[in-house]
Amino acid sequence: MKRATILPAIAALALGLSVQTANAQSSNKALEALPHHLQARVQQRQNNLLPPGVSVGQGVVSGLKAWQPNRFPITVCFFGGSSDLRRRIMDVALEWTKHGANIPLDFGNPSNPRICTNQESDIKVGFNYRGYWSTIGQDSRDLVGANEQSMNFAHWDVAPASEPEFSSTVLHEFGHALAFQHEHQHPYSDCEKEFDFDKIYVELADHPNFWNKEKVDFNMRGLSGNGIVTTKFDRASIMLYTFAPHFYKQGVSSKCYSTANQVLSQGDKKQAAEVYPATVAAAAAARAKAVATFTTAVNTSSASSAARLRSLQEVQVLGVPGLSEIQRAQTLQNLQAPMQLN
């Protein structure tokens, strides 16, 4: 989410919600966070992938979560929303595909974008939760069922946001769905050092977020480096989250502070072309490199043999080319069985 979710009073009353005041700089704003059931699955996956003893750059993990050509096109569906709203979201999201990257987003009929059915789509957009959020890359398919949302635009089917919030939010959430993480968690940003965590823990524990320390850390701490994504920290990125100035020790002079970015930056376009190269062969080579890096890290780790096996299986679910849907489902089912890590 880029900004506070402000529902018009009439929609809020109809939904039985309290009305928030519109103040972009206020700390009293709802931040972007996955609902509990999805965050639990993401953390479970993270624990399976990186059990104690396994250390690998988060950039590798993000690279592995990028959609693979064997899964192209990347299908998108909507749980409701008028055809006009679905078209508007589609038109904005397609901006990601226009700058040299090979990102075949498929919305079905462009004049009446696809409605979600039991025939599972990759990215499943809905309007039924609070706030704005999306799962990361192939998690949208692997961890989210056909009848569940993988992306949310709070109640836009009743009252869509106005511009520029509408477009910047769609670009940001589709960035997540294409496997891009928050820029403030960029391995090389050091934004973690810029944040005033003592203040942030206290403030976000309160209305309207009610985040515990774990949730703050999950959403705000830096991701480890040594990844395959080589772009530098980009203050203009659509993936840089806008926090209130007092969240930073140095306020507005922090290098990580940004007023809302509203369009794709040059860095966003470059990174998209890097993660989704123009040819299938280049994509396969990038993936093979990431898998090899990951496998070496796991096999040379101090994790138990059971944990190493689990870790390598989890990577298979992250879309190894050639893994059939049946194999994927079977692997996922095995992974969901409780296992003792030692």
Ligand SMILES: [Zn+2]
């Ligand atoms: Zn975000």
